[in-house]
Amino acid sequence: MNTYMSTVDTPAGPFTLVVDDEAVLASGWTSTVDDLLHLNTATAQPEQRAELGQFTKAVIAYHDGDLGAVDDIPVRQRGGPFLSTAWDALRRVDPGVPVTYTELAARAGNPAAVRAAAMACARNAAALFVPCHRIIRTDGTLGGFRWGLPVKRWLLDHESHPSNGAQRLV
DSSP, rough: OEEEEEEEETEEEEEEEEESSSOOOEEEEOOHHHHHHHHHSOOOEHHHHHHHHOOHHHHHHHHHTTTTTTSSBBBBOOHHHHHHHHHHHTTOOOOTOEEEEHHHHHTOOTTOHHHHHHHHHTTBBBBBTGGGGGGETTSSSSOTTTOOOHHHHHHHHHHHOGGGGTOOOO
């Protein structure tokens, strides 16, 4: 199956997608596809495209304030049973209502697996579409985020106040 990539300018910074004809394979706030290729995709270089149809439209709509625009976009990641369950649970975390790693573990069916829940966030290749940015520490602090804490903060603020979508990350 062919893979394609495109970068979209967003208020939170450049956002690059790697997709095939059916699903998002990897995505994140970077302008460099090499930052994504090791996460979930084959080693072959994806074909550059100016835009990627439904995938690009969903990214733009989300950043413009339609927080549900990415919800139904198919995603394909590689991982074992707990990771897959945790990624599914992440897709059901509502925008503007972050949950803790402990809550994510419970939603994934194993309340004791807090470290595994954190690992699911760390191994998530499809940022935004699998919204690991919505997971915070028990004490309310942000925790980690592959694309940087300023981007995570921007996303959480955007989801709390989507009408501010045009405000760029400084």
